Amino acid sequence: MRRRHRFNLLIWLALLIVAVLEFGFSFAPIPAGARPILMLPAVLMVALVALGYMRLLTAPEIARGFAIAGIFWLTILLGLAMTDPLTRSVYAVIG
Amino acid sequence: MSQIVLPQSQISYLSDGVSLRSWLLTTDHKRIGILYMISITFFFFLGGSAAALIRYNLILPEGAIQSAETYNRLFTMHGIIMVWFFLVPAVPVTIGNFVVPLMLGARDLAFPKLNLFSWYLFMAGGFCALYALFSGGVDTGWTFYTPLSSNYAQGHVVAVVAGIFISGFSTIATGLNFIITIHRLRAPGLTWYRLPVFIWSLYSTSIIFVLATPVLAITLLLLVFETLFHVGVFDPRLGGDPLLFQHMFWFYSHPAVYIMILPGLGIVSEIIPVFARKELFGYKFVVWASVSIAVIAFFVWGHHMFVSGQSLFASVAFSLLSYLVAVPSAIKVFNWLGTLHKGHIRFDAPMIYALGFIGLFTMGGITGLYLAALAADIHLHDTYFVIAHFHYIMVGGMVSAYFAGLHYWWPKMTGKMYPEMIARAAALLMFLGFNLTFFPQYILGYLGMPRRYHAYPPEFQVLNVLSSAGATILAAAYLLPLFYLTFSIFRGERAPANPWGSLGLEWQTPSPPFTKNFTVTPLVTKGPYEFPEPGAIDV
Amino acid sequence: MRLTLPLAASTGAATDYLLLGLVAVSLAVLALVFGLMFFYVVRYRHNSPIDRGAMAEKSFRFEISWTIGTLVIFFGLFIWGSIIYVRLYQPPGDALKIYVVAKQWMWKVEHAGGQREINALHVPTNTSVELIMTSEDVIHDFFVPAFRVKRDVLPGQYETMWFRADRVGTYHLFCSQFCGTAHSNMIGQVVVMPPKDYADWLTTNGAGDTLADQGKGLFVRYGCAGCHLGGGTVRAPSLAGLYGSPVPLSDGSTVIADDRYIRDSIMYPKQQVVASFEPVMPSFANVIGEDDLVRLVAYIHSLAAETHG
């Protein structure tokens, strides 16, 4: 039980550190087009919560399957939906 | 059954309490299936009457119904009710709810209370939509394209959308329940490859329920937000992109097409081997075809948008993916034919419905190739060709399969046999009426008649009258089962436990089943369609 | 009752062949499926005494062959359909440009010479015609069955579509995207006439100034001329020769100045700022209506013709 508490505390500290770093980086002079990279620390934090507090690795096998399915279909949604706006102007009609 | 008092575990689920309360508060999957069946039947005939009025209007080129506004509200109501309150839930929540635990050798679904809750959600959503449709209606079409629906539509868009939103959660709950049940509550020895194909197809359907419906929910939420507060997410006047709505809407609504048809494919794969007395040809291919349809279904939504102004690259990519999703459907048809080969084929009513399904589904599927071919779609898009295509899949396919399944499992559900000859006649009538209704629409579409037209140029009249005549026959064919199945509940012969000589676990318990399904949990030792040598079984 | 649809555009011939090919494929498949189904059902009915012989042992070979078979056929159809589509997507450079503005529930057509028509479109034969279309309210769809073309008409942006009519006659024009109450009344006629008759029609209907001339007036009235013709205090890019040429943008990319770009630059000037210019131009969204925009774009188009000769 003590190990479990220590683990929870470590995850908490790690999350705080990433959050502070994320906050700090947001003041760095990043060009406007590149600022979405500020989402990357969030990905790390999501992984920390999922693996730490939600105990994904020790969850039932199918639970991991469901988590992967969710992420897979999220990728499909974001990826395929963006193909249209990302390529729409390139093929604009040339007069 | 004699007069001896039976032990608690051996009471049929139908006689385990007869009060209204025992039905409305039941957590028994079989009773919930019956509750759903009553609701679904109501919505089917409601949507059907809207369809009848649509066909009535189109008899005359100038429109037999005076007002275009009324007509627009009618086809919107037809679409909304049929899609969200009949086709999407129909097979999973009625037949699926009833037979899934039985087929798995389980005593109930994994989350029985959630199951009951989903019925209440469904009814709440249904009443919300009904209120809106009857207190003025909506004239956006079931697709709610923006900015028409958000800033130009008349009527109760918000209330209808709320109804769809709520009933969406009911299907998510059902899908979740099925997936978990299939994973966790299989009888001993019931390995994945010993599962009936119907279970596999419901599993695939449930994946779509759980993962596509939330996207519809958020889309509708954004639509309501835009409508209520007049802020632009989809409205170009306010800087939004109207195509975004179509992308998000079809991300759900294309997979939803497979929600509708996959259970039908499962039912037919269940019925063909039983009435051909032969193992299902290519079992593994059929089940993996189901799963791959469910997955690829998510990659193809853009084929609804070939003329919408999406990018050329997106159109070409979505066209290719659309052809890919057609392959598993073709595999299934060939495997059914392979099953018929060298069988001992009987022609009971479920089989006639199933054979009709194969024909209509093939015709619907093959015309999908026209619409996936980019250049052909330019001509056929938004015409009656599209209407005919998806009605062949959904009405010809899915509704035929629903009736096939209903007749197949009816003895199990009610413990009564229906009049066989009338049922066969109804099946044939349905096939004929359907073709007469919808085949002319293929030609109409090719000739250029756009969909959702209240009035049309006179040269289209002959084909429209043919179609309306077919619709009359079809309506009669749909009313027949309503009468003879109801009749059979009261006057039908008592059904044996296994009238068709099937091998599924659901047939190893009496008709109707006990409240807790099985007295002893069955032990499965072989696949679902390993029929003994012909002649050994004689029904 | 006729069951074939006359073809009135040479650009639609390829689509007709594709449809014919699809009909051939589907008839073959339907014959196979229905044929086998009836054959098996009759031959293997349960009371038929026929000897079934040995069951087919391995199904794997069958499965693979029909999977690959369908894949190959489908892929062929995909390629066939896509090639035509890509061609239909890109109008030739010398196409005759006609502007279409849709609104609930009518089509407004404006020819380059300033001729306007409602719910009708006159085009010459054997001339590539490019329609530049936009909507004032909801999504509409310009559909001419006899040309085998159709395209959604979106509010807030231009969609283009082209065809080459080759058969004199009058054909249906439909709105095929549901657009509200009078959707089925949003129909019209496409009149295909020989080039000479078309020229006559243009002169008899030529009501005054060309689109570009009208646009020139608007160019002054909306104050565009103040900056874009030079002489003012604000430095703005010259528009002469702009149309159809590449424009370097401040973010380093390059766009072709097509109708859509020009329209967007008027409505949302801050989005694509020309390199080395200040983003000072105000937005004209909700200031200039679609009708006037069409004229402005036509005017800017005409400026290109002047410099290119």
Added chain:
Amino acid sequence: MNSLSPARSMSEEVAPHTHFQYADAGHQANTAVAGMWLFLASEVLFFGGLIAAWMFCRHWQPAGFDAGARETVLWIGSLNLVLLITSSFVYSSGLAFIKAGNAGRLIQCCVLTMIIGTLFLLLKFYEWHIDISEGLFPSSGFFKITGADAGGARMFWSFYFVATALHALHMIVGVGLVGWIAIQARRGAYVAGWFTPVEVVGLYWSFVDIVWIVLYPAIYLVGRG
């Protein structure tokens, strides 16, 4: 197949917490956890749809979105992030306590989680109050940001309000669920050998935390160039 349930007969007595369709408590617990994960996968697509729409719209007018994002109240958003991370930590500790059979500590952790969650909500309401009084509600006639970027900024604020409202709704449900766990725990419903609901609610709570972790940079950081 590890998920197969052993053969059993109807007369067999099952453990007090186990529903009749399950073989044993472990079987039921695993099933409930799996069910919650599947529900969360569904939730991922729900918020995913919102993110997709957000990306799509931002693609057309990044400058307007950034102009809108610069008006957000950074300190409240950041504080709320820390609060939610902490609440997940506290709740997880509660779970570790009940695993060892310490129901009293579990109740304390639940109450603390609820307090943090309520604090989050109060801060959120206060933030909305600031936003609206500054004229940042996108549909109001008066909108703080004017000029060329107004359209994009309004759209950013549309997404802001939809996203934060949905998240707040999930928070309210979460606080309710944690409260329910506390009450059940007080009634002695959970012991070292059976605490499935505690685990399931914890998954939900952490997921709501995850949603905020994703929303936080999207709302407060990306546009603050």
